[in-house]
Amino acid sequence: MRVRLLAVVCALLVALPVQAQDLGPNVRKMRDGIYVYAAKPQDSNVSFIQTKEGVVMIDTGQTPVDALAAMGILKKLSAQPVRFVIHTEPHDDHTNGDFVFSPPAVVVAHAGATESMRKANAVERNRKLTGEYPGMSEAMKGYRQVLPHIEFQQRMTLNLGERTLELIYLKNVHSEADTAIWLPRERVLWATAAVGVKRYPNIRPFLAVPDILAAIKLMRALDPEVVIAGHGAPGTTAIFDEMERYYALLLERVGRMAREGKTLERIKAELRMPEFDDWAGKERFASNVDAAWRAVKGN
């Protein structure tokens, strides 16, 4: 009797698909065959999309250590090769792990990504992170920068197996080449670092708040059920609500202070956003005030 019960339990275990909890505490299953991994809450998200014709990955890890961890997770999920890696952005903390997956993966990014990656000193950044991420020197042994094999303009559709992935360029939201990825059938959207979860954005001088808001509007119009930001826990369109609330308050306050005749320096010193005190990355807030100033001054 006990033997038969054991046989039944074993048969059940074999028949069951891999459960997200078997993949470790930092992996979330979003849909059948769609998983998101981040080693730490504010690290970049790595995503796996399984198809009948192989795996598509979206970004490859905060660091090479993360990329190796992602490879370990992938091996538990699937024996299939990674066919494509899609970059949501060219920055190191999203692209650093490409060398772990490519070859065989073909790396896809928006035009401008290659130039941005060439300019960045990824090796120097990884050296600095050695103390923060145990295992870095080991993980760096196989490191080499992989530049995108394919750069697309504006929009691209990738059909693989039973899935369709729509790649959508978002202008001036975070980097020189930001790509949202939309799975219309599964209603899952990768929203890039145009949005974050409880973190101040880094709004570089060439970016624009009106463009960020337009990108959020465009993404909301897709009507996604799952929204995955560049960094932070996967969620819903509530992520968009929170970002819009933040920008509305920021523009309102900077606008009011500018109308009162205050200088940009004075606004930076005086402006408070207590509603967002629990957000990470306060050192990036000054760049947000700069961007709001440009927006309210119309330049």
Ligand SMILES: [Zn+2]
């Ligand atoms: Zn970035």
